[in-house]
Every structure is written in C-alpha cells, then in structure tokens.
Amino acid sequence: MNILILGDLYTHVDRILALSEMGHTVVYCYTYFPKSLKKIEGTIPCYPLARYSFLEQIHHLVDKYEINVIYSGLHFFDGSLEATIELLDGGITVPIVRHYKEHRCSPTMKERRTLMETAGQIYINDESVEYFRDVYGINLWSTHVMDAELISREYMKETLTPKLSRVTGEPHILIAGNISMANDHQDVRELCLAMNKHRIHVHLYGIYHHQDEEHNIFIRPYAPTLQVYKRLADLYPYVHIHDYITPEEFTQEWSGYDAGFLHVPVPREHYYGRFEQLNMPCRYAAYLAAALPLAAHEGQTAMARFVKKNHLGLVYQSYDELAEQLHDTQHMESLTRSVEDKRYNFSFEAQAPHLIHILSQYARL
Template sequence: MNILIVGGLATNGSRLKQFHNRGCRLTYLSTWYFVEALWDFQDGTLIYEHFSDEDELMGGNNFENRVDELIKRDKIDLIYCILNHGDRSNEFTKRLIEMQLNIPIIRHYKEHLCKFDELERQVLLETDAQIYENTESYHYFKEQYGVGDNYLIALGDPPQYVTFVPEKMPPLLSDKDGEIHVVSFTSNNNCFGKGADYGRYAIEEIVEVLLVSDIHVHLYGNIPEQCVPLYDDLANRFPAYLHIHGFVDSRTTCKIVGQYDWGLIYSHPKKLWGFLEKEKWHFNRLNSPGKMAQYIAANVPFFLKRGIYNFMERTLIENGFGFIFDDYDDLIKHLRDRRTWRYYRENLKLYKHRFSMEAQADKMLNFFKTVKDRRTNVQLFR
C-alpha cells in the first residue's frame, strides 16, 4: 500500500517505520512548523515533502496542483492525516476533503483541545474514517459532534520496540543499594525553555513527600522556572535522594528509566487547576502521555493520583501495571510493597507488547485496508 502521511510527526516519526517494514511505501507531507527528528528514515525509506510557506498551505493556488502531483507520482492509495495539536493539519485535511479525491482520507486524532471547533467538526465528520487515542476520546467526540462508527482505537505515539527498547535492560539501582528509586519528568523532554508546560509537570509536592520518606527521586527534563527555588531547597535538604539529570534523548529513554523501580506519572496539584485552561484540563483527562508507554516498554510499574487521567487509570487497573493512590500515606505504603511490585513487573513483561508500535501498526494497516476496500467497492457500484 502506498500511503501519503500528512500532519506533524514532531519527534515521533520513527513509529511509522513499522508501516515500511510491513511493505508500505511512505510519502510524508509535513505541515509542522519545526524541523523534525526523522532519525530512522535517513536510509531513504520515507519520501519527505514540506509545506514551508503559510500562504501555500492555507490558500495558495498551487496547493491542489502539488498534492495532485504527489498522488500521481507516488501512486498513493490512501491518505493518513495525523494531528499533533498545533501542526495546522486540520486546515490541510479540510483542503484535501474539498479536492474530492478518489482515495480515502483517514484522520488520526492524537492530540486536541476539548472545546467546540467548526473546522474540527468538519474534518471528523467528512473524512472516510478516524483513529482515536482511546475509547474515552472517541466518546467525547461522539457527544460533541456525533462522529460516526467507522473508527479505530490506536495509541498515538507508542515506542517502536525494535528501536527504543534494548534487548537487555540495565540492572536496577535498588538491587545495588536496597533502596527505592522513582523516576519522573519535570517538563516535556523535547521542550526548550524552563517555563514550558509548568502546570502539566508540577510534581514538586509529590517529590517532597517521597524525599521525606527516604525514597530516591530521579528527574529528567527542564525544571520549570517557577519551581527552581523549591528544587534548589530540596536539593540542599536531601542531597542523597534528589537526583536531577537533565534531558534524555527519546531513543534512549527506555534504557535509562529501566534502572528505576517506579515511574511517576505527573499530575496537576489542586492549587494549579485554575492555572490551566478548562479545555486543556479536560483533554488531559483523556490523554495518554508518551511517558506511560515508555514506562511500560521499560518494565517500570507506574503510579498516579486518582481522578487525574481517566484513560491511564483504566489502562493501569485492567492490566495490573501499577497503582492509583488517594493520599500520600497510601502512596508510600504502595511504594514499599515489594511483593506487589514484582506482580506488576511480571504483568508488564507479559502484556507490554500490546502497547508497542509494532502491535499498533498491525491493526492500523488492517484498518487502512478495510477503509480502502470499502471506498473501492462504493465506487465500483456507483
């Protein structure tokens, strides 16, 4: 199958290597503002195009001609539009719909805000089929716009195990010192700027509770500037237990976090709920941050506070990958329960492949084929 991928892959392009490994020919037309990290496609397995000019993307006369040329040149069978919030791909998808092409368009909604948007409504209702991040996200759009039933549930950016997960994981630090080690992230690991995503990654309250309980905390990413004085104070008070490591390349994240006993999923303290825009807060309840998939891939049980992420709570409970805590006494009790920790580790080894890009690619390509065949059959009987 020849697939035209449009939208913004950001740093997650490697997952689409699995389409190529299954015999697909890939053309990627980027609508992203930034230079993208397409490490795994330097061997020529991806044909890369880019709409760098705003006028060309949004209203230029050359748009239709250029898309037509790509479709004919690469004999495209299907268009796969993936959304990273802010990549302009809704505008792009709408223009593709208006071209009334004879090939199916599938919309993958990975990230979104939770507020009514007419452009979003048109894109979701007028594409041939949709892919949603999880069942919770689908039900949101069903209620908001009345989206149809021709959809698939697939994770947006799980790690590609063949690239990101080492055959042999590193030894646990706790095997060396007999103490508990927790890992987490203080900012989006790909963001630059100390103020990035403060509300999303404000975990300082939980960090202090862990340190007071003599539990090691390992932090990666930038420290939000609002939190620098607090973390400086914590580092002075708990020099043996607070470890601030800086950025980690996403290609080595699984190897690094695999040293630790537990993964902390960041959450919003109540004091920050007013800081966040309502639509972003609602989306975060539906979201499945990439760190969850990385913890799973690295066999690291994880935990989160109840009532923050609906989808992740369900994933964690249904698969036995970790625990949800209600208060800090409950949290510390769970972290020190090594018997249950071993149970979570075994579950991760048994079921983690379900959350790999390899597994997602299989069901996505089957879905692509079904949508393509349905469009072909409709055209034959017109």
C-alpha cells in the same frame, strides 16, 4: 498500499518505518518539524509542507506516489488540522483517515469537520470516543480506537538494569517528558516534596518549558524553569536531575528505577483538567520500553483504566498512597514482572497491523 502521512508524528517518528518494512509505500509530509527526522530521511520520502499551499503539494505527491489513502494526524497545534481542512475544501478524492490525540476540549468548527467529513477517524481510547460522541455526534461506524504515539520495539532492549532500590533500600521513580513550573499537569514540584518526605528518590529527565497564561506561547527548553528545579535538587536530597537521553538508552538507563510517573493530577475545572481525563501521555510508551510500571492518578480516567486493565502499574488517589505502594516491595516486584512480560504488546510493531487494517478499509485501491 501507498500511504501519505500528513501532519506530525510527534514523538518516536521512526516507528513508521515498521509500515515500510511491512511492504507498504510510505510518504511523510510534515507540517511540524520532527525532531528525529534524520532517523527516517533516506529510508522513506519526507517533505515539509508550506502553509496555505497544502492542496497543490499534496495533489502533486498523490499523483507521484499513486497514494491510496491519506493518514492525517495528530494534534490541534501541529498544522495537520488546517492541512486536512484545505484538502477537504479542495475536494481531494483520496480518502483521509484522521488520527486525533491532543486537543483543548473546546469545540471548533475546524475540529468538527476533520472528525465528521473525513472517511475514517481514529481516537486514542474509548474515553475520547465518548467525549467526541457527546460533543459532535461522531459517526461510530467510521470510528476506530488505537493509541497514537507508541514506541518502536527496537528500543525495548532485552537486558535490564538491576533495581537501584535493592542497593539503597528506598524506591526510585522516573519523570520524563515536559516539566513546567506553571501549577499544571506538568509541574512536579509538589510531587518532589511529597516523595522527599517519604524517602522516595525522584529522577528528572525532563525537558523544562514555559507556557504563557493564555496557553498560546510555548518555549522549550526554558532555562528559568530548569533553574527552579536545580534549586529544588540542591535543597532536597531525594530530587535528582539528569541529562536528556535518547530512546536507544531508555532501557539501560531507566529500567533500574521502580516506576514511571505520568502527569500531575489537576482538578476538572483546570484548563487541562478535562483533557487529562482523556489523555494517554506519550511518556508511558517510553516507560514501558524500559519495563517500568506506570504511576497514574485515579482522576486520569483513561490512563488509570489502561493501567488497571493491563496490570501495568500503580493507580493512586494521593501522593501518600502512591508512596505506600512504592514502598511495598512485593507489590512492585509483581508489577515489574507483569510489565516485563507484556511490554512488547505495546510496541508500534505489535499494533501496526491494526493500523494497516483500519487504513485499508478506506484506501482507494
């Protein structure tokens, strides 16, 4: 099958190499510059797409590579939505399958069209299917479920680092990904203070960012945010700031911790509140790569269900309860063994056959 990937793969871009290794022709047309592009350049054809001329470029590549299906993804902000609309309006004959993850829980006509007029649609979980069914009345017969940002098994190293907690006698949790000071789902200052009180070490490997009050301007990295957390680490002995590491280092560096923290719980009326009920933060895949149990709040509905169903970590209602579970050595050892046994099931390679099966149902062969 010849697959044209349209849009943005966001994190762990090199996961798509698995599709090529399965014998499929893969062409990547990106609307949002991928940070790890160099990992796939030279292995598969990669093309940057210029806005407002998507149709001409895609037509050219469809003919050149005899494309059978277009796999469009992934978020509302990455340009893939506009590109997909242009293809629909241009009457392209190649079937489009839309994989959709991040959105504002604020219906738009463009979003509706990409979910109602494409040949097939993939949502990241059942909660998202239910949400879009209520909002748009989506076609369940063309609806599929698969998470969007799984990590390659290549980064799930066999050798694990001994737990730091066995040396210090105190739990250690990891926070990776975006970190803010905006009183939102990525602002972990309150968590750091709460864990410090409970003698739990918090290790920050984040990318410190800033977003304006209208949630339009996004600056990353943002030095003032980093400085706020550095001051926090200076004041509180259980807060530790680390340099960014690459996926190749995840297992060795992180498997010595006890759990990976997902997002800060926010009320439903918060700007991100409704989406957080549906979201599966991409950092969870990196945590599983390092064999770390996940820490999800009960209000993060989709993630909490995923963790409970697969016995992959902690679900808590308050930071006090989270601390209590982290201090329960026997409980944490049981969860760690479970994650070690199951983590490979959540690699992209393990799920790739399911994606190929979905795409093949719509491909023009």
